[in-house]
Amino acid sequence: MNETVKLLKNHRSVREFDPAKDVTEEQVKAMIESAIAAPNWVNGQQVSIIEVRDQEKKAKLAEAAGKQRWIEEGPVFFIFCLDFYRAKVAAEKNGKTLQIVDDIEAIIIGSTDVGIALSNTINAAESMGLGIVPIGGIRRNPQVFIDTLELPEYVFPISGLVVGHPRDIPEQKPRLPLAATFHKEQYNAEIQGAVIDQYDEKISTYMKERTNGKSSANWSSRTAGFYDTGFEHYQKNVTPALRKQGFRYQ
Structure with a gap:
């Protein structure tokens, strides 16, 4: 197994950062260059990344993201945005209409490109010994x-990423077995129930150990709860904000 594969398989999210160690501009440049080098749809390069270090601004954004203190405690906070503003400029330059923003495809394209760029950034950070935690809570x-970062029309924040030097590295959280997530030739729906039962037991044991017995929540209960009523803030706020930024898909 080569070093790149070892790095990828060793990932874990870090939420405790060493306040005495900063992330250098050289490290930031390496991460961002890695992100921008990622593949993207039709070379449209539909991603913009905003770096936030200002403590007051990080505190405001941490509150908005659900009181996630590690946004304040980590030295660098990146916000990854899907970005069709440059496509708008290109359209105006060439006398074209930016019809893509009226279709759900724009959100799929932009979010996919953000995910790929985010992954590259994570891999670059971890290769330098830095710790990260993605922030979907934005x-x-x-x-x-949008207001704090002064995002123009056709730009929307998809995910954040806190980067810093780890103070504490948690145990790696078990993933679903490949039998559930990797299929050959066709999707295997019949196996999912049994695999989830086994995985629930594994996650419950992991949670007991990680929380010193305070929680034994399993995967299915947490996932089901979130997708039932736990995502209400997203349900209420994302679509109106997208509309306000100019995305008018039906």
């Missing part, structure tokens, strides 16, 4: 991010 209150 979409709990996306308008706060």
Whole structure:
């Protein structure tokens, strides 16, 4: 197994950062260059990344993201945005209409490109010994991010990423077995129930150990709960903010 594969398989999210160690501009440049080098749809390069270090601004964004203290505690906070503003400029330059923003395809394209760029950034950070934690919670209150970061039309915040030097590295969280997530030739729906039962037991044991017995929640209960009522902030706030940014898909 080569070093790149070892790095990828060893990932874990870090939420405890060493306040005495900063992330250098050289490290930031390496991460961002890695992100921008990622493949993207039709070379449209539909991603923009905003670096935030200002402590007051990080505190405001941490509150909006669901009181996630590690946003404040980590030295660098990146916000990854899907970006069709440059495509708008290109359209105007060439006398074309930016019809893509009226279709759900724009959100799929932009979010996919953000995910690929985010992955490259994570891999670059971890290769330098840095710790990271992605922040999907920025979409709990996306308008706060849009206003604070002064995002123009056709730009929308998809995910954040806290980067810093780890103070504590947690045990790696077990993933679903490949039998559930990797299929050959066709999707295997019949196996999912049994695999989830086994995985629930594994996650419950992991949670007991990680929380010193305070929680034994399993995967299916947490996932089911979130997708039932736990995503209400996203349900309430994301679509209106997207509309306000110019995305008018039906």
